[in-house]
Amino acid sequence: MRRDSLPPAVCFRVSRHCNARCRFCLAPPDGITVSEETLKARLDWLFSAGVRSIHFCGGEPAIHPALPGLLRHVAASGAKSRVTTNGIEVSDDVAAALQESGTHVKVSLHGDRNHHNGLVGCDGFDRTVATLRMLQVAKVPVSVQTTLVAGGGWVLDWAIDFCLRQKIKRLSFLPFVARGRGVALRDQLALSSGERASFLHHVKQARRLLSNRLDVRWLDMRSSRLCVIDVDGRIVIERGSEVLDLQLGNVGIPARPR
Numbered sequence: 001m002r003r004d005s006l007p008p009a010v011c012f013r014v015s016r017h018c019n020a021r022c023r024f025c026l027a028p029p030d031g032i033t034v035s036e037e038t039l040k041a042r043l044d045w046l047f048s049a050g051v052r053s054i055h056f057c058g059g060e061p062a063i064h065p066a067l068p069g070l071l072r073h074v075a076a077s078g079a080k081s082r083v084t085t086n087g088i089e090v091s092d093d094v095a096a097a098l099q100e101s102g103t104h105v106k107v108s109l110h111g112d113r114n115h116h117n118g119l120v121g122c123d124g125f126d127r128t129v130a131t132l133r134m135l136q137v138a139k140v141p142v143s144v145q146t147t148l149v150a151g152g153g154w155v156l157d158w159a160i161d162f163c164l165r166q167k168i169k170r171l172s173f174l175p176f177v178a179r180g181r182g183v184a185l186r187d188q189l190a191l192s193s194g195e196r197a198s199f200l201h202h203v204k205q206a207r208r209l210l211s212n213r214l215d216v217r218w219l220d221m222r223s224s225r226l227c228v229i230d231v232d233g234r235i236v237i238e239r240g241s242e243v244l245d246l247q248l249g250n251v252g253i254p255a256r257p258r
């Protein structure tokens with residue numbers, strides 16, 4: 001592939017290993033672990049290709065021991081970083097690196113305690129909320145992202161109220177897409193076309209009404225093209241379904257064991 005065909009911002013999977021087991025997980029475990037050295041070499045390759053913004057995702061990036069070093073490496077290279085986390089386990093070292101590197105953190109929270117824990121497959125709700133508060137106190141820029149599944153229309157107002165109460169400034173709603181673990185659960189979790197239209201209408205209204213207090217967004221993978229560097233080094237344009245993905249090539253740095 002031509003290096004200059006990459007967008008300026010990419011999602012970078014440090015690992016697919018995770019401490020949750022979300023029913024809709026887009027990237028379930030693949031058993032591959034990669035060393036910090038290899039991950040840094042991949043980042044350098046991306047920077048040489050013109051990439052200027054790295055969005056660390058997973059799996060759960062916060063439990064990868066390399067994350068603090070990777071965040072500092074990105075900052076030292078003059079690029080920007082973002083992290084998406086389930087917030088279940090964010091160590092002091094990770095929090096310090098997030099703070100030092102000016103990283104924006106997206107925390108996944110999918111509804112009230114019962115609903116959230118049922119979707120993520122563990123008792124993560126309280127720890128996730130505690131992480132959000134800890135990051136706010138540490139002045140790390142945070143936002144919330146919420147996956148919407150069938151029958152979950154009430155979650156829209158729940159998440160909006162939560163963010164307003166917690167003084168969070170940005171909330172992104174992600175309608176369920178049948179990728180990864182979600183493929184097998186499509187019948188249970190996929191929004192009907194009526195739900196999708198009504199949820200989107202609700203989000204647009206909230207966005208208009210709350211424009212000064214909360215930036216409400218609708219991020220639908222069905223209409224986006226996300227450039228992802230997967231753990232095995234593949235560069236993939238991910239869309240609403242795996243059969244629509246485009247394989248662009250490989251970062252050229254082979255996966256070496258950790």
Ligand code: SF4
Pocket residue numbers: 018019020021022024025026027028058059060085086108120
């Ligand atoms: S969606 Fe994220 S938090 Fe949930 S299992 Fe997958 S990687 Fe882990």
